[in-house]
Amino acid sequence: MKLYMSVAAHLRERIEKGIFSSGMRLPSVRTLSSDHGVSVTTVQLAYRQLESDGLIESKPQSGYYVKTIPVLPRPMAANDIKAFSTEPVESQNSVEFEYYMEHPGLLLGTGYPCMNAPSMAPLFTALHRQAQNYVQSPQTRRHPSGLLALREHISHLMLDAGCQSRTDDVIITNGCKEALFIALKASCEPGDLVAIESPCYFGILELLKIAGVTPVEIPADPVHGLSLEALVVALETLPIKAVYLSPNCNNPQGYTMSDVRKRQLLNIANKYDITLIEDDIYSELSYLLPRPRPIKSWDSENRVILCSSFSKTLTPDMKTGWIFANRQQKKLLNLKLMTSGVTAITPQMAIADFIEQGHYARHIRKMRLLYRKHLAIAQEKVLAYFPKGTHFISPQGGYHLWINLPNEIQISELCAQLELKKIKILPGTLFSPQKRFTSSLRLSYSSLHLYDADEMIESLAQSVRQCLTEVKSSTFGL
Ligand SMILES: Cc1ncc(COP(=O)(O)O)c(C=O)c1O
Incomplete structure (x- = not known):
């Protein structure tokens, strides 16, 4: 050390x-x-x-x-785990779909990056240019695994992150969600159990559902990440096949697991012979440089399947992601082609062009600074306006702030109040199949500069305070 x-x-x-x-x-x-x-x-x-x-x-x-943080969580100890049942649960139907259909224009709830940053402009120019190239020779660059030039760039990005990556190991997918689906299908059969961090990215819950796989929630705290202690307890008692986790700049809690804990997790995976499905989508937006290493970078037994995309660094609208496993290549490619065929080529050409010209690295530098600045604003406002008993831990990257409100608050009631004000946040319950986190919310700050953040966060806090007052008055029969 x-x-x-x-x-x-x-x-x-x-x-x-x-x-x-x-x-x-x-x-x-x-x-x-x-x-x-x-x-x-x-x-x-x-x-x-x-x-x-x-x-x-x-x-x-x-x-x-x-920092004025009232409580610092510790890694979950074995006797705390009893309170957090790791019993398998049936995941819900279409959580993401229902929520997005009901809540268009998510503002403080959005998972989208800031897409109108000036450093994005060359990407749209590249898209235009590459669309014209495509018209001239539509067939030339098609390859079942995706555009060679882009796979080379991704392989370099992975090398920079410490992974032994070859271009042939990278398969381009329709975003990270498709990559995750392929990873699940490659490592599990219907009826299997998959451990997930809790709280966890809610899109994975839908994928588990359609893959016919049952999630087992493993607690994750905002400082240390996934509880390895709880995972071992679950592995000792349940036939778990794989673990899904996002160890760097986690969504929703923002933590980056320490390298020590990442390696311990890999040792556990080796010992229990399970697959790790690593979601690396936010890592390039780490505030700490160099960007944190993925677990994949220590994966000597090839049991980690890394999934990622440009949806958080650039835009989700180009639906360009990748899966990287250095094993089961044929199986993964076959699953990819069976799921959606070859990924659309023009966005890949545009992104490869954008990286080639040096715009990507510049853009990432700018976005890290922007999100850090937005985080400082968001934290300051939350500290200033939210009631006593509100806790949060600074995220290590990305653009989400996970806020634990005083326990008395029911997030569903808060959301109902916010609906009237047209303020959108994501309720904590979305991030757990068992609908835990009933007093937590995710506030996203990617595009704070597009509206009056001060007014909006103050108004959000006002609703939180009002909920608290209502609970207190009903408790004391006022
Ligand atoms: C952690 C995480 N993984 C995967 C995805 C899906 O990414 P994509 O839009 O590239 O499919 C998201 C999007 O919200 C996410 O937050």
């Missing part, structure tokens, strides 16, 4: 134990450097690490402070 990491671990432990409590000023860089006998730079690195972990913040001319 590097020196700064052990200083950071020492501080983290004290924050978690409450020795350094919420809002408290931390020792100065110089004091800590002389206390620990390490250089000033080492302490600065440790503080920067904790800052990007969302635990502390720096105030100009004043120093570092523990």
Whole structure:
């Protein structure tokens, strides 16, 4: 372990134990450097690490402070797991469909990235250019696995993330959701059990349903991610075939699992002989650089199937994703072709062109900064307007903030109130087949600049406070 990491671990432990409590000023860089006998730079690195972990913040001319977060969750211990049943549950019908049909124009609830950023303009130019190229020679670049040039670029992106990737290992899909479906079909039979993180991306619940597979919810906390302890308990008692998880810049909680825990998970997968279906869709939007490594990058036994797409980094409208497994290539390709045939070529040509010209790397840099800026605004507003008892942990990347409201609040009642105001958030219950998280919500901040964020978050908070008042008055018979 590097020196700064052990200083950071020492501080983290004290924050978690409450020795350094919420809002408290931390020792100065110089004091800590002389206390620990390490250089000033080492302490600065440790503080920067904790800052990007969302635990502390720096105030100009004043120093570092523990963030005002009332509760820091810990990895789930074996005896906590009893309270969080890992019994398999039947997933619901078309959660995503029903919710989106009822709630057009999601604003604070949207899963879409900011698509009108100026750095996107060259993509639309490339699309136009490539559409013209296509008209001239429509057949030339078709390949069952997808456009070679794009697969080469993706393979380089994967190499940058630490994966041993060859172009031939990449299959282009219609977005990440199709990649996930293929991964599920390749690793499970109808009736099998698949462990999912809880809360989890709700689109996977639909996929499990149509694949005839039953989910087993495994708790995940916003600091450490999937509870490995709970997973082992479930693996000891249930014939689980695969685990679905999104370990980097997780949707909805925003955590990035530590490399140590990712490797521990891989060891568990090897020991119990299960497949890991790794959703890597938000990783490039990590606020901490270099982007976090996928579990796939340590996968010496080839049991991880990585799924991703450009839907969060560029746009979901080009429906361009990929699956990357370095095994079962024929099976995966066959499933892909049986599901939807060869993926549309023009968006692939446009994205390859966009990457080739160096626009992609620039765009990603800009989007990370934009989302970080939006996150700071969103957090500030939530801290200012939401009632006491509201908890959140800073996400490590992406553009979603998972907020735990005071327990008394029923999210369905809050949503009914927000409906009248035309404010959209996603209720926590959507992220669990058992409809847990009845007092949580996901607030998305990708496009905060398109509306009056201050007014909207204040109005959202007002409804939260009103719900709380109503619960309290009914409890006390007022
Ligand atoms: C974690 C996660 N995985 C996969 C998807 C689906 O991505 P795509 O639109 O590329 O199919 C989403 C979209 O919301 C997501 O949030």
